[in-house]
Amino acid sequence: MNLTLRVWRQKNAKTSGQFVTYQATDISAEMSFLEMLDVVNEELIKKGEEQIAFDHDCREGICGSCGMVINGTPHGPLSATTTCQLHMRFFKDGDTITIEPWRASSFPIIKDLVVDRTAFDRIIQSGGFVSVSTGGAPDGNAIPIPKEDADKAMDAAQCIGCGACVAACKNASAMLFVSAKVSHLGLLPQGHVEADRRVLNMVATMDEEGFGNCTNTGSCEAACPKEISLDNIARMNRAYAKALFKNKLA
Amino acid sequence: MSITLESKIPSGPVGQKWSRYRQDMKLVNPANKRKFDVIVVGSGLAGASAAATLGELGYNVKCFCFQDSPRRAHSIAAQGGINAAKNYRNDGDSIYRLFYDTIKGGDFRAREANVHRLAEVSVNIIDQCVAQGVPFAREYGGLLDNRSFGGAQVSRTFYARGQTGQQLLLGAYQALSRQIAAGTVTMYSRTEMLDLVLIDGHAKGIITRDLISGAIEAHSASAVVLATGGYGNVFYLSTNAKGCNVTSTFRAYKKGALFANPCYTQIHPTCIPVSGDYQSKLTLMSESLRNDGRVWVPKKEGDNRHPNEIPENERDYYLERKYPSYGNLAPRDIASRAAKQVCDEGRGVGPGGRGVYLDFSAAIQRFGRKKIEERYGNLFEMYERITGENAYDQPMRIYPAVHYTMGGLWVDYELMSNIPGLFVIGEANFSDHGANRLGASALMQGLADGYFVLPQTIGGYFAAQKNGKYPADHPEFRKAEEEVRARLNRLLSINGKKTVTEFHRELGKIMWDNVGMARTESSLMHALERIPVLRQEFWENVNVLGSGDDLNPALEYAGRVADFLEFGELLAYDALQREESCGGHFREEYQTEDGEALRNDDKYSYVAAWEYKGVDQFPTVHKEDLKYEEVKMSQRSYK
Ligand SMILES: Cc1cc2nc3c(=O)[nH]c(=O)nc-3n(C[C@H](O)[C@H](O)[C@H](O)COP(=O)(O)OP(=O)(O)OC[C@H]3O[C@@H](n4cnc5c(N)ncnc54)[C@H](O)[C@@H]3O)c2cc1C
Ligand code: SF4
Ligand code: FES
Numbered sequence: 001m002n003l004t005l006r007v008w009r010q011k012n013a014k015t016s017g018q019f020v021t022y023q024a025t026d027i028s029a030e031m032s033f034l035e036m037l038d039v040v041n042e043e044l045i046k047k048g049e050e051q052i053a054f055d056h057d058c059r060e061g062i063c064g065s066c067g068m069v070i071n072g073t074p075h076g077p078l079s080a081t082t083t084c085q086l087h088m089r090f091f092k093d094g095d096t097i098t099i100e101p102w103r104a105s106s107f108p109i110i111k112d113l114v115v116d117r118t119a120f121d122r123i124i125q126s127g128g129f130v131s132v133s134t135g136g137a138p139d140g141n142a143i144p145i146p147k148e149d150a151d152k153a154m155d156a157a158q159c160i161g162c163g164a165c166v167a168a169c170k171n172a173s174a175m176l177f178v179s180a181k182v183s184h185l186g187l188l189p190q191g192h193v194e195a196d197r198r199v200l201n202m203v204a205t206m207d208e209e210g211f212g213n214c215t216n217t218g219s220c221e222a223a224c225p226k227e228i229s230l231d232n233i234a235r236m237n238r239a240y241a242k243a244l245f246k247n248k249l250a
Numbered sequence: 251m252s253i254t255l256e257s258k259i260p261s262g263p264v265g266q267k268w269s270r271y272r273q274d275m276k277l278v279n280p281a282n283k284r285k286f287d288v289i290v291v292g293s294g295l296a297g298a299s300a301a302a303t304l305g306e307l308g309y310n311v312k313c314f315c316f317q318d319s320p321r322r323a324h325s326i327a328a329q330g331g332i333n334a335a336k337n338y339r340n341d342g343d344s345i346y347r348l349f350y351d352t353i354k355g356g357d358f359r360a361r362e363a364n365v366h367r368l369a370e371v372s373v374n375i376i377d378q379c380v381a382q383g384v385p386f387a388r389e390y391g392g393l394l395d396n397r398s399f400g401g402a403q404v405s406r407t408f409y410a411r412g413q414t415g416q417q418l419l420l421g422a423y424q425a426l427s428r429q430i431a432a433g434t435v436t437m438y439s440r441t442e443m444l445d446l447v448l449i450d451g452h453a454k455g456i457i458t459r460d461l462i463s464g465a466i467e468a469h470s471a472s473a474v475v476l477a478t479g480g481y482g483n484v485f486y487l488s489t490n491a492k493g494c495n496v497t498s499t500f501r502a503y504k505k506g507a508l509f510a511n512p513c514y515t516q517i518h519p520t521c522i523p524v525s526g527d528y529q530s531k532l533t534l535m536s537e538s539l540r541n542d543g544r545v546w547v548p549k550k551e552g553d554n555r556h557p558n559e560i561p562e563n564e565r566d567y568y569l570e571r572k573y574p575s576y577g578n579l580a581p582r583d584i585a586s587r588a589a590k591q592v593c594d595e596g597r598g599v600g601p602g603g604r605g606v607y608l609d610f611s612a613a614i615q616r617f618g619r620k621k622i623e624e625r626y627g628n629l630f631e632m633y634e635r636i637t638g639e640n641a642y643d644q645p646m647r648i649y650p651a652v653h654y655t656m657g658g659l660w661v662d663y664e665l666m667s668n669i670p671g672l673f674v675i676g677e678a679n680f681s682d683h684g685a686n687r688l689g690a691s692a693l694m695q696g697l698a699d700g701y702f703v704l705p706q707t708i709g710g711y712f713a714a715q716k717n718g719k720y721p722a723d724h725p726e727f728r729k730a731e732e733e734v735r736a737r738l739n740r741l742l743s744i745n746g747k748k749t750v751t752e753f754h755r756e757l758g759k760i761m762w763d764n765v766g767m768a769r770t771e772s773s774l775m776h777a778l779e780r781i782p783v784l785r786q787e788f789w790e791n792v793n794v795l796g797s798g799d800d801l802n803p804a805l806e807y808a809g810r811v812a813d814f815l816e817f818g819e820l821l822a823y824d825a826l827q828r829e830e831s832c833g834g835h836f837r838e839e840y841q842t843e844d845g846e847a848l849r850n851d852d853k854y855s856y857v858a859a860w861e862y863k864g865v866d867q868f869p870t871v872h873k874e875d876l877k878y879e880e881v882k883m884s885q886r887s888y889k
Binding site: 011012028030031032034035038039042045046048049050051053055056057058059060061062063064065081085087089110111114116117118120121124125126128129130131132133134135137138139140141143144145146147150153154157158160161184185188190191 | 299302303306317318319320321322323324326327336338374376377378379380381382383385386387388389390391392393394410411413416417420423424425427428430431437439462491492493525526528529530531533534632635636638701702705749751752793795796800801803804
């Protein structure tokens with residue numbers, strides 16, 4: 001198939017960017033979206049033009065590197081699918097595809113489709129862990145965990161930190177990402193001990209990093225390639241309220 | 251530099267070596283640890299766990315990765331699970347059995363002492379990860395669940411759905427994040443190591459490029475740890491992430507570190523077959539699928555009926571037929587070669603006849619679709635996304651692909667290379683898997699190295715060391731910086747006609763066709779003729795656009811491919827030198843009558859460790875003889 005691409009090109013953080021139109025010809029339905037971009041990039045290089053920069057690594061939907069807004073939707077039209085796992089059979093000959101980077105002030109653009117998501121790392125650093133050092137852990141079976149709890153924790157733990165939730169949200173809120181980690185750890189006895197401190201610190205960092213508020217529109221959940229559920233946000237809100245209250249009493 | 255390979259294996263019975271080592275090792279006074287700076291290159295399972303643990307112990311750590319976040323290291327993609335000798339199933343597992351299975355699985359080409367230590371600490375890994383909040387699969391009673399994996403007859407693999415690597419890496423990443431917050435670790439993301447710096451023969455730092463600003467920087471330290479993963483991408487197509495590369499270990503090799511057993515490469519039997527020329531990588535379908543899937547091809551050549559229309563008696567379940575006791579769970583190297591064989595016979599399925607079926611219909615009938623969904627749901631989904639086919643209704647198509655590399659920098663028992671102060675952990679070293687790695691053992695090794703082994707052994711080096719570190723403007727740093735800059739400028743100034751990808755693809759094709767699943771003297775000689783020609787063409791005709799002063803993916807890639815173009819030759823030399831078949835190294839000249847690998851223990855039970863002698867020069871091989879005191883070497887049989 002042949003496609004018309006409108007791609008956001010921006011040299012670096014300091015310059016402003018613009019859309020540039022390219023033709024993608026002879027694209028096969030079996031290709032992944034990134035393989036389609038590879039083909040376009042090879043042609044650009046042959047013409048002496050710099051390739052379109054985009055983040056990617058695993059190309060298996062698990063590292064969370066890739067991410068672009070495709071026709072207005074983060075990670076494109078297919079639900080529960082990262083950009084690298086999107087295949088061209090979901091497009092048709094003659095389509096025009098608009099490709100942009102994540103747009104959020106907390107994710108500054110580095111170049112073309114590449115953005116800086118280190119704010120997510122800083123949120124995890126502020127509390128997204130269990131404070132145990134290596135050595136001295138009790139036997140793995142010392143604390144039985146109901147299968148339902150372990151499964152729910154796993155559902156939340158599947159977040160790949162891609163940032164699509166932020167890109168999808170009109171407020172650029174990071175609530176889905178933060179709540180996924182708060183839920184994952186809070187649902188397990190190992191993470192329960194520090195649950196109050198964790199939620200207060202992570203929310204504070206999220207605010208400091210400039211992410212917006214949650215107004216419950218649910219666009220994050222719809223864009224999330226790992227189907228992280230809005231229930232996590234509700235759970236985090238409860239945990240946050242409880243922790244604040246306990247803090248006041250203390 | 252004259253080189254002696256001192257493996258430093260402690261004395262005593264194999265089961266007591268590690269505890270004896272720890273009793274005897276020198277300790278660094280806690281107050282002094284802060285004075286030692288450690289560079290950890292890599293933030294995968296090995297690097298992140300090491301950096302976190304070293305930080306906890308009080309060392310001053312700098313950790314580097316080329317992705318935008320340490321959480322995205324290639325380890326994240328591991329699906330199936332992690333082994334540990336917990337014997338929670340009461341099915342006869344033990345530390346000894348895990349040790350034995352790993353030695354046998356490695357086709358008697360690994361060091362006994364290292365492997366035993368690995369089996370010993372495997373149990374601590376599970377405990378540590380559970381304490382971190384890794385959500386391993388559980389049974390209704392609340393205890394940890396296990397599954398079986400290839401090459402073992404006990405059920406000792408722990409897993410978190412089909413995302414075990416992800417969950418283990420997030421555990422290590424979170425531990426690392428805690429240390430970053432505590433100020434013991436400084437993290438350098440989007441930063442690539444481009445050279446190793448030696449001062450007075452010791453590893454004392456690295457040269458890096460900031461991938462956003464292009465700045466070339468010198469980092470000095472008291473020791474350097476490489477945890478930069480494997481070199482599977484020398485084949486271009488592999489199951490590795492696109493960024494995986496050999497650069498850091500190859501740079502160290504060029505500075506005098508020995509590269510051991512590069513020819514031991516693992517081809518994984520269950521990957522989604524290639525669909526076209528544009529293919530950029532191959533996707534693994536976890537080996538755990540072989541627990542419930544049955545592998546078959548049509549009995550007739552060129553039978554292109556729909557698989558569901560081929561009756562039972564016209565199917566050849568060749569693994570069950572050839573290896574009745576292990577059946578579909580035969581080890582990877584054996585299962586891969588068997589697939590190649592049936593395809594070479596013209597019985598392969600799918601595009602180009604390079605594929606075999608992995609069929610779940612019997613399992614679905616037996617356990618119900620729901621159970622299969624629970625076990626492998628995300629893998630079936632992934633398969634459908636890529637191929638457009640539904641594996642609940644028709645068998646998957648799979649074919650072997652390059653997956654893992656057992657070779658790596660040579661290290662002693664303390665995980666130190668022959669360069670003092672240079673430690674190598676995880677897939678980047680050669681140590682524990684011999685000629686073939688068993689499934690679910692890489693995660694185990696990465697975390698064993700990072701959490702439990704290196705943080706102990708590195709202290710021995712520091713305790714014996716007076717000269718801690720050097721200023722980062724020492725002449726050796728300046729010199730290395732200049733060399734790195736010159737090389738980048740050279741890449742940018744060639745302005746040739748071919749893209750980096752084109753060179754990488756060509757190299758990959760040479761490697762896969764001649765140094766892949768089956769090797770012969772003549773195919774290896776052919777590769778050794780072709781690679782230098784391609785390398786020369788690369789340096790005359792590659793086109794790398796853009797500048798070195800900002801984010802430039804083409805430049806990053808060009809540097810990595812340039813290293814692969816030298817490394818591929820080393821791999822072929824090693825394969826040529828080893829005139830036997832063992833594990834992942836199959837030389838067609840050396841096989842039994844029924845086509846199994848034929849080892850030659852009298853001549854080749856050694857580690858081949860290569861010393862760099864210059865581009866276009868034949869490297870020198872050093873040999874470490876492997877002594878089997880505990881296990882009797884035998885012909886590996888899975889029949
Ligand atoms: C698809 C797939 C599935 C797998 N499944 C399993 C499984 O189920 N069980 C199992 O045991 N094993 C599995 N493996 C193997 C296992 O995942 C790897 O061997 C293991 O994760 C390697 O870990 P590592 O820490 O050594 O390296 P990696 O995770 O590869 O990390 C390398 C790190 O080094 C950094 N790096 C590399 N080069 C440079 C440089 N020049 N400068 C700076 N940084 C650099 C990278 O940024 C990264 O942080 C699987 C492998 C694949 C490909
Ligand atoms: S919650 Fe979903 S969209 Fe947001 S970072 Fe995690 S995986 Fe990506
Ligand atoms: S490249 Fe890893 S998730 Fe897409």
